Amino acid sequence: MRNNFSLALKKLNLKITPKRLAILEILMKESVFLGPEEIWKKLRTRFKKIGLPTVYRNLEELAEGNIISKINHPNRQLYYYLCPNQSPHHHFICLSCHKVEDINFCILKELEEEVINNIRGKVLSHILQINGLCKECFKERKNGL
Ligand SMILES: [Zn+2]
Ligand SMILES: [Zn+2]
Ligand SMILES: [Zn+2]
Numbered sequence: 822m823r824n825n826f827s828l829a830l831k832k833l834n835l836k837i838t839p840k841r842l843a844i845l846e847i848l849m850k851e852s853v854f855l856g857p858e859e860i861w862k863k864l865r866t867r868f869k870k871i872g873l874p875t876v877y878r879n880l881e882e883l884a885e886g887n888i889i890s891k892i893n894h895p896n897r898q899l900y901y902y903l904c905p906n907q908s909p910h911h912h913f914i915c916l917s918c919h920k921v922e923d924i925n926f927c928i929l930k931e932l933e934e935e936v937i938n939n940i941r942g943k944v945l946s947h948i949l950q951i952n953g954l955c956k957e958c959f960k961e962r963k964n965g966l
Contacts, residue, residue, distance in 0.1 A: 826888070833886040843867055844879055845888070848903035853919040854892040856900050892921070893950055915955035917962075924951065 826845045830837045847863045848855060861876045880901050883889045892900040892914060902912070902921050911924040933944045954962060 829886070829888050833882075833888070835882060835886065840864070840868060840871065840875070841879055841883070844876070844883065845903060848889060848901060849905070851903075852921060854894075854900040854902040854914065854921055855919075856898060860901070893948075895952065911949045911951070913951045913953065913955075915958055916952055917954055917958040920955050922955070 826842055827837050830841060835841065843864055844860060847860055857873065857876050857880055860880070861871070861873050864871050864876060877899075880889070880899075884891045884901060889901045889903045890912070892902055892912075894900055894914070895916070900919070904912070904921070904923070906923050908925075909927075911927060913922045913924055914920070915922075927949070929947050929949060933947065937944055953959075
């Protein structure tokens with residue numbers, strides 16, 4: 822996986838730095854999305870002097886290169902997620918525990934066709950994210966915990 826990251830960074834002409842690799846490793850270990858400050862806290866155990874703006878900048882570069890995904894949270898805060906699934910798919914995010922689950926199903930092709938027929942332009946991509954409570958969090962909520 823470390824080599825995969827190096828390859829991905831090379832393709833984007835991003836220099837392979839220990840900090841970038843560390844950010845990717847932190848995100849890879851999680852099945853939840855993380856905010857820049859959480860990532861910064863974890864990074865500081867290895868890079869004592871790393872500043873928060875550096876973390877913000879690196880995350881933005883990695884997201885622009887599609888190595889990591891930006892999560893659209895209703896609280897408008899920035900979050901990032903590294904998905905091991907490389908094929909096109911969508912995400913379900915739990916607003917309570919921040920877990921991310923893959924949705925390997927999409928019905929938007931029909932909608933895209935409808936748009937193409939009406940707009941007569943070209944559709945390049947679509948964004949879809951389902952927000953909610955995961956099974957565990959939903960159960961807890963029902964049990965009044
Ligand atoms: Zn949850
Ligand atoms: Zn995914
Ligand atoms: Zn889709």
